[in-house]
Amino acid sequence: NAGVTQTPKFQVLKTGQSMTLQCAQDMNHEYMSWYRQDPGMGLRLIHYSVGAGITDQGEVPNGYNVSRSTTEDFPLRLLSAAPSQTSVYFCASSYRRDAEAFFGQGTRLTVV
Amino acid sequence: TQLLEQSPQFLSIQEGENLTVYCNSSSVFSSLQWYRQEPGEGPVLLVTVVTGGEVKKLKRLTFQFGDARKDSSLHITAAQPGDTGLYLCAGALVGGYQKVTFGIGTKLQVIP
Numbered sequence: 001n002a003g004v005t006q007t008p009k010f011q012v013l014k015t016g017q018s019m020t021l022q023c024a025q026d027m028n029h030e031y032m033s034w035y036r037q038d039p040g041m042g043l044r045l046i047h048y049s050v051g052a053g054i055t056d057q058g059e060v061p062n063g064y065n066v067s068r069s070t071t072e073d074f075p076l077r078l079l080s081a082a083p084s085q086t087s088v089y090f091c092a093s094s095y096r097r098d099a100e101a102f103f104g105q106g107t108r109l110t111v112v
Numbered sequence: 113t114q115l116l117e118q119s120p121q122f123l124s125i126q127e128g129e130n131l132t133v134y135c136n137s138s139s140v141f142s143s144l145q146w147y148r149q150e151p152g153e154g155p156v157l158l159v160t161v162v163t164g165g166e167v168k169k170l171k172r173l174t175f176q177f178g179d180a181r182k183d184s185s186l187h188i189t190a191a192q193p194g195d196t197g198l199y200l201c202a203g204a205l206v207g208g209y210q211k212v213t214f215g216i217g218t219k220l221q222v223i224p
Contacts, residue, residue, distance in 0.1 A: 040216065041216065042215055042216035043155075043214035045211055045212070045213070045214075048212075058211060090154050092154070097204050097211075098142055098145075098203075099160075100145070100157040100160065101145075101212070103156070105153060105154055106153070
């Protein structure tokens with residue numbers, strides 16, 4: 001029972017580097033989303049997708065890109081990492097937007 | 113400003129005590145969800161409330177959705193150390209919006 005698989009679990013980047021956080025789900029869910037979690041700020045929505053080929057911005061999209069070429073995968077790309085992007089990132093999926101969201105284990109990203 | 117305001121943000125109580133956590137908004141939600149998150153893990157769904165005035169019970173946890181569907185509460189009876197964690201409310205706005213919003217969360221510590 002894989003559910004939502006996020007990789008990597010930990011990552012350290014230098015300012016200006018780019019990287020992709022991977023997210024895959026095996027539940028055939030249409031709705032997928034990326035959040036960042038920071039102390040005192042809760043979970044903030046970065047980008048979301050309501051199905052393959054469809055993505056949209058959340059509350060804090062700047063500095064991040066997403067694509068959804070398949071139902072299963074929803075990678076998050078950091079274009080040019082900045083210290084302000086130091087955070088814990090969570091990918092989630094659900095069969096529709098207000099249904100139970102299944103979360104990955106998170107990626108702890110540090111940008112130095 | 114948060115769309116969903118949670119209070120209190122921190123709560124430390126003795127085992128056996130009762131507590132209530134609140135999730136309030138000025139907006140109307142089609143549904144509200146409560147999640148619990150433990151350190152190093154993603155949030156896990158506890159309950160979804162859909163109908164205004166709805167009350168749901170999950171063992172010692174009682175969830176209520178306000179009549180106007182703008183607020184919700186979580187009451188824990190006879191708290192146990194295993195209840196320790198971060199409690200998050202999340203909701204999908206009425207009106208066709210696809211985004212799901214999370215509150216900041218209430219960090220609960222139950223002391224044995």
